[in-house]
Amino acid sequence: MTQTLTIRRPDDWHLHLRDGEILKAVLPETARHFARAIVMPNLVPPVVTAADAAEYRDRILSAKPLNSDFRPLMTLYLTEETDVRDLRAAAEIGLITAVKLYPAGATTNSASGVRDFAKVRRVLETMAQIGLTLCVHGEVTDPEVDIFDREAVFIDRVLDPIRRDIPGLRVVMEHITTKNGADYVRDGGDDIAATITTHHLVINRNDILVGGIKPHYYCLPVAKREEHRLALRAAATSGDASFFLGTDSAPHLDPAKESACGCAGCFTATNTLSILAEVFEQENALDRLEAFASLNGPAFYGLPVNEATLTLEKGAPVAYPAKIDTADGPVTVFDPGFPLHWRVAG
Numbered sequence: 001m002t003q004t005l006t007i008r009r010p011d012d013w014h015l016h017l018r019d020g021e022i023l024k025a026v027l028p029e030t031a032r033h034f035a036r037a038i039v040m041p042n043l044v045p046p047v048v049t050a051a052d053a054a055e056y057r058d059r060i061l062s063a064k065p066l067n068s069d070f071r072p073l074m075t076l077y078l079t080e081e082t083d084v085r086d087l088r089a090a091a092e093i094g095l096i097t098a099v100k101l102y103p104a105g106a107t108t109n110s111a112s113g114v115r116d117f118a119k120v121r122r123v124l125e126t127m128a129q130i131g132l133t134l135c136v137h138g139e140v141t142d143p144e145v146d147i148f149d150r151e152a153v154f155i156d157r158v159l160d161p162i163r164r165d166i167p168g169l170r171v172v173m174e175h176i177t178t179k180n181g182a183d184y185v186r187d188g189g190d191d192i193a194a195t196i197t198t199h200h201l202v203i204n205r206n207d208i209l210v211g212g213i214k215p216h217y218y219c220l221p222v223a224k225r226e227e228h229r230l231a232l233r234a235a236a237t238s239g240d241a242s243f244f245l246g247t248d249s250a251p252h253l254d255p256a257k258e259s260a261c262g263c264a265g266c267f268t269a270t271n272t273l274s275i276l277a278e279v280f281e282q283e284n285a286l287d288r289l290e291a292f293a294s295l296n297g298p299a300f301y302g303l304p305v306n307e308a309t310l311t312l313e314k315g316a317p318v319a320y321p322a323k324i325d326t327a328d329g330p331v332t333v334f335d336p337g338f339p340l341h342w343r344v345a346g
């Protein structure tokens with residue numbers, strides 16, 4: 001008998017959809033399986049005002065496949081100039097679901113991010129008052145700090161002080177890559193949660209570097225050593241409500257990745273659910289996939305879970321495209337390095 005797994009339809013709590021031709025090509029990959037996604041605001045220029053978010057939302061909705069009821073959950077990109085009234089109004093009408101903090105220079109398109117945290121204090125206080133979630137790219141940018149330590153140092157130097165300073169601020173530590181991150185979030189109470197990506201459950205830093213450099217495994221925060229990957233797998237499959245799926249699927253055109261100075265980002269929208277089912281099965285935790293992908297995220301954001309369901313079916317290895325074609329060029333799909341036996345049946 002075929003083994004199947006039916007879960008409530010999942011959501012992606014951290015997604016890059018980009019704009020223009022790439023948006024048109026990658027949106028169907030997410031909309032096929034996910035009901036909602038938190039859409040990252042790191043466009044060029046970034047989505048900083050309510051008006052920007054409304055326009056971007058409309059471009060996403062126009063690019064959506066006709067038969068899809070996918071719902072983008074919009075975010076604002078926090079800058080030192082963010083206007084508190086504009087942000088509050090955007091939250092009140094339900095236009096935005098979260099605000100994104102990028103330390104300036106930490107990652108792709110983060111130049112407009114925050115340098116001086118005192119300058120965003122009023123915004124963060126307002127967010128704490130109205131219960132609006134702050135999504136954080138948790139890496140320091142201090143050139144003295146080794147890239148593999150930047151997440152752990154961010155927790156001590158930036159995140160923990162902000163949370164002590166502004167009690168009640170709801171924070172999602174995005175795409176955690178370390179045991180330090182998982183421990184901090186697990187022990188951090190109800191106001192903090194973390195997203196975990198698909199690829200960080202699969203690769204460690206050896207996968208990027210051993211036997212030749214693999215640009216399609218390079219993302220930020222960069223994958224760490226094996227003990228950290230194992231800690232992430234334990235966190236994701238634990239069922240703990242503090243952890244949920246944010247794929248951080250981050251498409252870049254192949255020439256931008258396969259370059260002497262390649263961009264950070266793994267594109268996983270296409271095969272994420274097959275990979276996750278494989279990983280959860282490897283961890284004997286298939287019964288916890290629904291909590292990670294479909295239940296814990298809405299609970300943290302105070303949103304209803306999806307009524308629709310999604311069924312995965314186990315069988316012969318699943319075929320998926322190596323690349324997605326966009327009108328601007330190809331985007332390589334993340335290769336987990338092992339066969340995937342679970343396909344999305346409906």
Ligand SMILES: NC(=O)N[C@@H](CC(=O)O)C(=O)O
Pocket residue numbers: 016042107108109137218219220221248250251264265266
């Ligand atoms: N994760 C990445 O490596 N890249 C993301 C930015 C981000 O989420 O930090 C991107 O926008 O390409």
Ligand SMILES: [Zn+2]
Pocket residue numbers: 107137174175220221
């Ligand atoms: Zn990030």
Ligand SMILES: [Zn+2]
Pocket residue numbers: 014015016040248250
């Ligand atoms: Zn991201």
